[in-house]
Amino acid sequence: MRRNPGLFWCTWGILCLLGTSLFAQFQTGLENFLNNSSLKNAVVGITIRDCSDGKELLNYQGQLSLRPASVAKLLPSAWALEKKGADFCYETRVFYSGGIRGQAIAGDVVIVPSGDPTPDSRYFPDSRFIRKLVSVLQEKQIHTIKGRILIQTEKEVNIPGSWLWEDISNYYGALCHDFNYRDNTYNLNFTTGAAGTPARLLSVEPEVPGIRFQNQVKAAVAGGDNAWIFGGPYSEVFYVKGTLPAHQAFFQVKGAMQQPENCFIKELTVRLAEAGIKIEGQNPEYPEREELYVYTSPCLEKIVFHTNKSSVNLFAEALGRLMAPLHYENAVKKWLAEQGIDTLGVILKDACGLSPQNAIPAETITHLLYVQRNNAAWVHSLPVAGRDGNLNVYLRHHPDLKGKLCAKTGSFSGVRCLAGYLTTASGKRLAFTLLVNNYTCPVSILYEAVGTFLSDWVKYK
Structure with missing residues (x-):
């Protein structure tokens, strides 16, 4: 033997x-x-x-x-x-400060997260936190938020020390934060030409505020997604290296959001504007808060x-x-x-x-x-x-x-x-x-x- x-x-x-x-x-x-x-x-x-x-x-x-x-x-x-x-659910609470005066929230909209991983997750197409929050504001006939959209997070971003550098910025290395959004994942959309030529980065979806992508990806004769994203939670420049199949009109590479709260606030701002709700971004001091909405996750x-x-x-x-x-x-x-x-x-x-x-x-x-x-x-x-x-x-x-x-x-x-x-x-x-x-x-x-x-x-x- x-x-x-x-x-x-x-x-x-x-x-x-x-x-x-x-x-x-x-x-x-x-x-x-x-x-x-x-x-x-x-x-x-x-x-x-x-x-x-x-x-x-x-x-x-x-x-x-x-x-x-x-x-x-x-x-x-x-x-x-x-x-x-099995019936346990996470609860993400949304508050507002300063009261509602006319059709305006006088202070801030404050989101208190619970570590829920499901908001706007692709695995739960009916659990749309952004859509529901915009809907609640519309139902209350809010046209203006005098203050800001704030997400109350306390913990620092902690990457397990044993995770590999090539993993932490790619989609499967998405960290769990106090606040999570879209599976903490974004898409880099590429198009490729002949083998050996640079791949062209068309767009980033959703937008990742504060991050600049340095594209070093090339087209290859064969193979699938062999592109890797390198960066970290405190990086301002992410490097995308490797190869993608040649002659692709559209090819997606998925990355991990290192600061999902920033992506959420950016996209929420756009959705509110589309709904006719303005965010003035003032910094009023209203310590008292009232509950606006509670987002409940799918069951455990x-x-x-x-x-x-x-x-x-x-x-x-x-x-x-x-x-x-x-x-x-x-x-x-x-x-x-x-x-x-x-x-x-x-x-x-x-x-x-x-x-x-x-x-x-x-x-x-x-x-x-x-x-x-x-x-x-x-x-x-x-x-x-x-x-x-x-x-x-x-x-x-x-x-x-x-x-x-x-x-x-x-x-x-x-x-x-x-x-x-x-x-x-x-x-x-x-x-x-x-x-x-x-x-x-x-x-x-x-x-x-x-x-x-x-x-x-x-x-x-």
């Missing part, structure tokens, strides 16, 4: 104890997966539990702390649902649904902040320990899994899946093979997984992870985690190997 023979033979022995037929059925599948020559440089952790009684059916290097990528989203999403409830169940189905980093970070505004790692480990789950080896630098310094043992994740197996809203948030596209890569050679594989994916360079539930042909439900780190083979080969391994377990009785 090639890799760590002691651990493999220990696993083999465990399988033997479960019965000769079970051993014969699955030891070959595990051995074939581990001996796949394309994975010889990878580090693997696999654990499987029977959801009917919690019995551990397989543990291969399940104690190793491996990078989970987006599988880490399982923790804050389950925690939030359990403690806050729906936020968690998109957190895991669409793997939205911003939503996962918001859930982490909701549950633990400070010291997320310590707080989530305490919650896990309360459920009897071993936290030794758990290292968490963020809630979404973007940090390459995160590490979780496979056995910890599988134990969580077993404990939370009846958390219906959480289980419903996991992608399903054949229904959600991000799992279809495992169906190409193994159609028997359709409808039977329900799992959260996690991936970045050299990392592919999968954790969730597998329903066997006999109707048994298994909780499993499969973490692969540092693979060097084409990802298609890895998908096929994982699909073969899981397909074998569908036959489990």
